[in-house]
Amino acid sequence: MEPIISVKSLVKTYRLGKVDVPALRGVDLVVQEGEFVAVVGPSGCGKSTLLHILGGLTGPSEGQVCIDGNDFRLMTDADRTRFRRHKIGFVFQRFNLLPTLSARDNIAIAQHIQGNGFNPHRFEAITRMLGIDKKLNHRPFALSGGEQQRVAIARAVICEPKILLADEPTGNLDTENSQVVLDMLRELNRTFRQTILMITHNPEAAGIANRIIRMRDGRIISD
Amino acid sequence: MVNKLIVSNVLHRPIRTAVSVLAVAIEVAMVILVVGLCHGLVNDSARRVEGVGADILVRPPGASFMLGLGEAPMPTKIGERLAELPRVLAVAPAIIHVNNAESVDLIYGIDMSSYNAVSGGFVYLSGGPFQSPYDVLVDDIYANAHHTKVGATMNLLNHDFKVAGIVEHGKGARRFIPLTTMQDLTASQDKATTFFVKCTDPAYAEQVTDAFKTLLPGYTIYPIKEYMALMTSNNIPGLNYFITVMIALAVGIGFLVIFLSMYTTITERTREIGILKSLGASKAYIILVILREATLLTAVGIIAGFIGALILRKVMGGVFPTLPVEITWDWRLYAACLALLGSILGSFYPALRAAQLDPVDALAYE
Ligand SMILES: Nc1ncnc2c1ncn2[C@@H]1O[C@H](COP(=O)(O)OP(=O)(O)O)[C@@H](O)[C@H]1O
Ligand SMILES: [Mg+2]
Numbered sequence: 001m002e003p004i005i006s007v008k009s010l011v012k013t014y015r016l017g018k019v020d021v022p023a024l025r026g027v028d029l030v031v032q033e034g035e036f037v038a039v040v041g042p043s044g045c046g047k048s049t050l051l052h053i054l055g056g057l058t059g060p061s062e063g064q065v066c067i068d069g070n071d072f073r074l075m076t077d078a079d080r081t082r083f084r085r086h087k088i089g090f091v092f093q094r095f096n097l098l099p100t101l102s103a104r105d106n107i108a109i110a111q112h113i114q115g116n117g118f119n120p121h122r123f124e125a126i127t128r129m130l131g132i133d134k135k136l137n138h139r140p141f142a143l144s145g146g147e148q149q150r151v152a153i154a155r156a157v158i159c160e161p162k163i164l165l166a167d168e169p170t171g172n173l174d175t176e177n178s179q180v181v182l183d184m185l186r187e188l189n190r191t192f193r194q195t196i197l198m199i200t201h202n203p204e205a206a207g208i209a210n211r212i213i214r215m216r217d218g219r220i221i222s223d
Numbered sequence: 224m225v226n227k228l229i230v231s232n233v234l235h236r237p238i239r240t241a242v243s244v245l246a247v248a249i250e251v252a253m254v255i256l257v258v259g260l261c262h263g264l265v266n267d268s269a270r271r272v273e274g275v276g277a278d279i280l281v282r283p284p285g286a287s288f289m290l291g292l293g294e295a296p297m298p299t300k301i302g303e304r305l306a307e308l309p310r311v312l313a314v315a316p317a318i319i320h321v322n323n324a325e326s327v328d329l330i331y332g333i334d335m336s337s338y339n340a341v342s343g344g345f346v347y348l349s350g351g352p353f354q355s356p357y358d359v360l361v362d363d364i365y366a367n368a369h370h371t372k373v374g375a376t377m378n379l380l381n382h383d384f385k386v387a388g389i390v391e392h393g394k395g396a397r398r399f400i401p402l403t404t405m406q407d408l409t410a411s412q413d414k415a416t417t418f419f420v421k422c423t424d425p426a427y428a429e430q431v432t433d434a435f436k437t438l439l440p441g442y443t444i445y446p447i448k449e450y451m452a453l454m455t456s457n458n459i460p461g462l463n464y465f466i467t468v469m470i471a472l473a474v475g476i477g478f479l480v481i482f483l484s485m486y487t488t489i490t491e492r493t494r495e496i497g498i499l500k501s502l503g504a505s506k507a508y509i510i511l512v513i514l515r516e517a518t519l520l521t522a523v524g525i526i527a528g529f530i531g532a533l534i535l536r537k538v539m540g541g542v543f544p545t546l547p548v549e550i551t552w553d554w555r556l557y558a559a560c561l562a563l564l565g566s567i568l569g570s571f572y573p574a575l576r577a578a579q580l581d582p583v584d585a586l587a588y589e
Contacts, residue, residue, distance in 0.1 A: 057501060057582045078505065085503020096498045096586065100231035105224070112224035113504045155502070 002069070004162060004195055005031035005054060010063035012049050012218075023049040025218035026063070033162075034193040036186070038206035041215035047199045048167055050215070054197065055088045055165045056080035068162050085114055089156030089164045093171040095148040097140040103151045104136035107158050114159040126154050129191075130184055146177030153184060157194065164188070166198040170205055182208050229516045232492070239484055240520060246480035247524020247562050248531050253473040254558035255532040255550055256539075261456045261466055262554075263547035268329070269454035273447060274393035276342040277315070277419035278428040280450055281305065281435060282443040286416075296414030301439065305420060308434055310427040313340035316415030318405045319396070322379065328545075330379060331396040332405025341421040342394050349373050350388030356404045358387035365397040368544040380408040397545065474565040477524075481517050481569035489513065489577040496577050497585025506578035513577055517570035518563065525559045 012024040023046045031037055039047050052058045053065060056072070059080070065072040070083050090096075097106045107127070111118055127133040130150040140148050149169060156164055166185065170178035186208050188194040198209060206212050214222040233240050272280075283297050299316045306314040318332035335352055339345070345352075348363055350373035359379065361371050366389045371377070375386045384400060406412050422431050428446040435444050445453070456462045489496065496509060536548045 052583050055501070057586075081500070081503055081505050084501070085505075088503070090501045092501075092586065096494070096501070098228070098495055098498060100235045101228060105227055105231075109224055109228065109499075110502050113499065113502045113508060 001032065003030045004033040004068050005029060005197075006064075006066045007054075008064040010050070010053065010065060011061050012046070012053060012058075013061045022218055024053075024060075027215075027218070027220055029213070029220065029223075031195065031197065033195055034189070035211055036189040036196045036209045037198070037211045037213060038209035039197060039199045039213045039215060040201070040203075040206050041221075043201075045215045046218040047215055051165045051167050051197065051199060054163070055090055056084040057090075086159070087162040089159070089161035091149070091152050091156045091164065091166040091169045093168040095140070095145070095152045095172070097148055097151060097155075099140055102137050102139055103132060103143065103147075106140070106151055107136075107155045110155045110158050116159070119158075122158060122160070126158055129187065130154050131180075144177065145173050146180055149173060149177070149181050150184060153181070153188075157188060157192075160192075162195060164194055164196045166196065168199050168201060170200065170202060178202070178205065225512055225515060228512065229519055232488070232516060233519060236488070239487065243480055243484040243520040244524040244527055247477050247521050247566065248527035250473040250477035250565070251525050251528025251558045251562050252531040252535060253476075254470050254561060255528065255554055256535055256548060257469040257473075258466055258554045258558075259532070259536070259548040259550045260546060261462055262551075263549040265454055265456045265459060265462070266549060267547040269451055271393055271395055272454070273451055274342075275315075275338075275395045275419050276421060278422045278425050278447055279420040279432050279435065280445045280447065281418040281420060281439070282445075283416065284441040284443065286443045296411040296416050297418075297442075299413050299415050302415060302418045305418060305435060305438070308431065308438075310423050310431050312421045312423045313337055314421075315341040315419040316402060316417075317395075317419060318402060318409060318411065318414070318416050320380070320405060320409060322398075328398070329396045330398045330400060330405075332402040332409075333395075333399050334402040338399075338419070341419045345388070345394060346391040348389045348391060350386065353387050353401050355385075356401055356407075357382060357384050358401070359384040360388050360390050360399040361386060362390055362392035362394075362397045364392045364544050380405075382408060470561065474561050477521075477562050478565040478569040481520065481566040482573065484520070485513055485517055485570040485573035486576075488516070489573050489580075493580060493585045496580050497582045500580070500582035501586060509578040510574040513570055513574035514567060517566045517574075521563055521566040525562055528558070528562070529555060 007027055007029040010024050010027040014021040014023055027050060039050065041047055053060050054067065060072060068087055072080070075083065098109065101109065107123065108118060124133070127136060130153060132147060132150050132154060135143060135147055140151070143151065169185070170181055173181060182205055185196055185198065189196050198205070200206050213220055296318065302314045302316045305311060315337040316334060317338070320330045320332065322328050322330050345360065353360070359377060365371065371386055371389070373386050373389060376383045377386065379398070379400065402415070406414060420431070422428055428448070432444055432446050435442070456466065499509060532550060536550060539546060539548060
């Protein structure tokens with residue numbers, strides 16, 4: 001079967017003024033559909049950068065990235081935006097909910113942006129599974145960190161993305177809430193065969209994945 | 224959905240919203256009132272000239288259709304000659320003097336009997352016609368605005384006049400003095416600047432005008448219909464320019480405030496824009512969110528401006544009864560469109576900036 005993610009010799013260099021900052025120095029990675037991959041490594045080793053490139057938030061400097069049949073070399077900025085809209089769900093460490101909207105609207109806006117309209121069945125199934133169906137009218141500030149992150153996960157998966165990209169989703173949560181969020185992610189992976197790439201610092205969190213990738217200095221050092 | 228986002232954003236920043244709405248309201252009210260005042264003044268003065276009751280106006284060669292502007296006096300003899308022509312019922316000579324001591328205001332010097340013959344006579348609300356050379360008649364609107372009573376004195380052309388009567392408004396000027404007095408005071412003995420001509424039947428106006436034109440080549444002669452058609456603010460030198468400048472100023476204020484308001488908003492909401500982008504929102508989507516928010520602020524501002532203009536007109540009408548403000552739907556619509564256009568232009572650059580934000584930077588933004 002065609003892998004859902006296929007990355008070859010991926011290089012990403014940021015330019016800060018006159019200095020080149022190498023964030024990724026040649027990454028090769030193949031992920032099959034339905035995998036739950038944890039990415040670990042010291043801070044600054046390029047984990048987030050890798051995730052941003054896979055999600056089309058930023059382009060690669062060099063190398064090949066092919067996701068679900070989309071070759072990034074052939075895609076414009078607008079193409080990558082469209083790709084992200086239909087195939088990627090993001091979850092961030094800082095939850096990143098829209099503060100002025102209720103939990104329900106935070107989830108619904110993803111459906112609106114995707115353009116397929118509101119799907120009540122999917123909406124109910126996801127919110128119930130994530131245990132936030134009673135909190136939908138609350139604004140983010142009225143929710144605990146764990147609840148906010150579950151709303152963010154619901155928003156990320158509501159449009160049935162091919163890949164869920166999570167950047168330290170438990171980084172701002174206490175142990176108990178972390179556990180709940182990790183359970184949810186595992187549940188999503190099991191019930192919907194959701195492909196997940198999760199960055200984490202936490203060895204326990206990495207433990208729930210079925211594959212662990214270690215990075216250092218912009219390279220994958222073990223897989 | 225976008226509506227919800229926009230409304231919640233607008234409500235989330237009540238001060239910013241209030242300031243933006245107020246700016247647009249001021250813009251809209253300013254356009255409506257300035258235009259309304261200019262049109263009101265022109266139309267009001269045109270109506271009052273029409274109210275004299277003349278069918279034809281005869282003015283010196285080269286005179287503007289603006290009564291009282293730069294006119295060389297004509298001998299009153301001409302009027303006597305015109306009165307002898309067939310189908311002419313009456314000719315009233317007048318000197319129209321621009322008194323800009325207080326506000327720009329016309330004073331008519333009239334010969335009472337001929338003026339009455341043309342106009343059908345004044346309706347006296349109190350007092351009566353001139354008794355002596357230094358008597359003045361004022362209309363009720365002027366009297367109300369200045370609390371003028373019969374018997375009071377007022378200074379005109381450096382001379383004290385006594386108010387002889389208060390007449391119903393609508394017949395030419397707001398103040399009238401005897402023609403001979405006006406002639407003395409303006410050193411134009413036996414002269415007039417305008418002849419108000421009444422035909423035996425208004426239907427003869429064109430015909431009689433033609434006869435006058437043959438008799439008085441080069442003179443400025445209008446049937447009253449033609450005069451009324453000319454009396455629009457478009458034809459008044461400088462007025463259109465003034466209106467345009469005022470409108471440009473008002474729209475400029477609206478443009479700048481909306482620009483600043485939306486610009487601040489996108490800097491403040493960088494992270495939120497990053498979130499929308501991470502969800503796959505296109506540039507067009509982001510631009511539309513910003514433009515629609517500006518449009519919402521503007522729409523509320525326009526309504527507030529309409530209401531403000533009405534209230535201000537009421538207040539102005541109380542303080543300055545001689546300043547007529549005409550608020551028409553045409554101009555309301557025009558003011559609304561201008562405000563909308565200004566806001567969309569003002570928010571376009573901020574919207575473009577927002578659309579071009581790098582999502583990675585935006586999400587890292589503190
Ligand atoms: N937008 C950016 N501009 C410049 N340098 C960046 C940017 N994002 C990340 N970097 C640099 O790239 C390297 C990798 O960063 P990152 O991918 O965030 O690492 P990690 O997520 O593993 O902590 C770091 O040295 C970081 O300073
Ligand atoms: Mg990181």
